[in-house]
Amino acid sequence: MSHIAPVKSYVIVFGTLMVLTSVTVAAAFTNLGTLNFPVALAIAITKATVVILFFMHVKYSSKLTKFVVASCLFFLACLFGLTFTDYMSRGWFTSPRGTTMAGTQVTVGPAAPAAPAAEGAAAPAPEP
Amino acid sequence: MPEAVAAHAEAHGHHAHAHHPALQHHFETLEQQKEASVLGMWIFIIQEVMFFGGLLMAYFLYRVWYHEAWVEGSNELDIVLGGINTVVLIGSSLTMALAVRSAQVGSKKGTVNWLIVTMVLGLVFLVIKFFEYKHKYDLNHIPGANFVFEGPHAGQVQIFISLYFGLTGLHALHMVIGFVLLSVIAWMAHKDRFSPEWYTPVEMSGLYWHFVDIVWIFLFPLLYLVDRTHRLG
Numbered sequence: 001m002s003h004i005a006p007v008k009s010y011v012i013v014f015g016t017l018m019v020l021t022s023v024t025v026a027a028a029f030t031n032l033g034t035l036n037f038p039v040a041l042a043i044a045i046t047k048a049t050v051v052i053l054f055f056m057h058v059k060y061s062s063k064l065t066k067f068v069v070a071s072c073l074f075f076l077a078c079l080f081g082l083t084f085t086d087y088m089s090r091g092w093f094t095s096p097r098g099t100t101m102a103g104t105q106v107t108v109g110p111a112a113p114a115a116p117a118a119e120g121a122a123a124p125a126p127e128p
Numbered sequence: 129m130p131e132a133v134a135a136h137a138e139a140h141g142h143h144a145h146a147h148h149p150a151l152q153h154h155f156e157t158l159e160q161q162k163e164a165s166v167l168g169m170w171i172f173i174i175q176e177v178m179f180f181g182g183l184l185m186a187y188f189l190y191r192v193w194y195h196e197a198w199v200e201g202s203n204e205l206d207i208v209l210g211g212i213n214t215v216v217l218i219g220s221s222l223t224m225a226l227a228v229r230s231a232q233v234g235s236k237k238g239t240v241n242w243l244i245v246t247m248v249l250g251l252v253f254l255v256i257k258f259f260e261y262k263h264k265y266d267l268n269h270i271p272g273a274n275f276v277f278e279g280p281h282a283g284q285v286q287i288f289i290s291l292y293f294g295l296t297g298l299h300a301l302h303m304v305i306g307f308v309l310l311s312v313i314a315w316m317a318h319k320d321r322f323s324p325e326w327y328t329p330v331e332m333s334g335l336y337w338h339f340v341d342i343v344w345i346f347l348f349p350l351l352y353l354v355d356r357t358h359r360l361g
Contacts, residue, residue, distance in 0.1 A: 002162070002232065004229065004232045004233060005229065007226065007229065010222055010225045010226060010229070011222070013222075013225075014218065014219070014221075014222040017218045017221075018215065018218065021211075021214055021215065021218070024348075024349050024353060025207075025211060025353065027353075028207075028349070028352075028353035028354065028356045028357070029356055029357060030357065031357035031358070032357075036354050036355070036356075036357065036358070037354050040349040040350070040353055040354045041349070041350075043349070044345050044346050044348075044349050044350075047342075047345045048342045048345050048346070051221060051338055051341060051342050051345070052338075052342070054225075055221050055222075055224070055225045055334075055338045055341075056334070056335055056338045056339075057331075061166065062163060064163075064167065065163075065166055065167055065170060068167060068170050068171060068174070069170055069174075071174070072173075072174045072177050075174065075177075075178055075181075076177065076178070076181055079178065079181050079182070079185055080181075080185060080188065083185055083189070084188075084189070087189055087192075088192075
């Protein structure tokens with residue numbers, strides 16, 4: 001019926017995951033600058049792949065199951081990709097005296113004092 | 129189990145052919161039935177991935193915006209407890225895989241025992257998590273009206289800690305659900321409900337348990353590790 005993996009192979013998978021955990025902890029205590037984040041993410045993705053292939057038996061599953069599992073990457077790419085293209089591209093195209101930057105970042109804490117209205121700009125709303 | 133098959137065929141009477149009692153009538157074979165279960169479980173897991181994905185999206189975006197606060201916040205977390213929990217949880221994935229393997233080879237004792245070991249490891253994880261939360265509570269690091277944090281980015285650190293509680297809290301909830309699930313499966317195994325021909329519930333709970341493990345594989349580096357060395361620049 002289905003593939004029965006020997007106990008030894010599961011122990012080897014566990015050992016691999018432990019080694020990768022040690023590597024990610026060691027990498028966290030090494031200052032790699034901007035590379036710390038991608039390295040940690042790459043190790044996590046490797047570990048997840050090992051778990052999916054061997055503990056979750058996807059390596060020995062049907063092509064349809066493999067396809068469905070892989071489709072998860074597509075949905076995640078939509079979620080992260082589309083959201084980031086929105087947030088990261090805000091303020092790229094500012095019209096003269098435009099304020100597209102305003103939506104770029106939410107400030108927590110006291111708001112910065114408003115810049116004086118530029119000459120020729122629309123009259124400020126009357127104070128209540 | 130030829131007797132069971134024969135008895136089942138007899139009970140149906142109108143059936144021209146005998147089949148395994150676990151085979152539902154809208155499937156041709158046990159293999160086809162299992163394939164359908166595996167596929168359905170994976171679609172459920174992908175839905176779960178998207179569920180955690182939304183919170184991770186918030187984490188990534190705020191990390192880009194408030195990097196200093198993320199450094200301050202993640203340095204507050206206990207890397208030793210987080211590391212121990214990582215080992216415990218990956219260990220529980222190993223014992224879960226061995227429980228499924230025992231079910232495959234028809235070892236009832238092995239299935240029940242490995243499931244119990246998996247549940248104990250899950251419980252150890254939750255107890256350690258409880259003490260981590262307790263520590264946060266004692267420091268007034270629970271987001272809300274009584275939140276206290278010394279530092280220039282306290283408000284933004286509060287967002288980090290909110291995401292920490294949101295992500296690890298939902299993960300812990302999944303662990304509790306998994307624990308209940310495994311206790312039911314262990315009881316079914318004890319009652320001789322599974323055989324090498326049919327052990328689908330064991331395999332499906334295994335998929336769920338490994339998924340919860342994978343979530344932690346991402347949470348540990350993202351929350352505890354990535355900004356360790358950036359405090360001094």
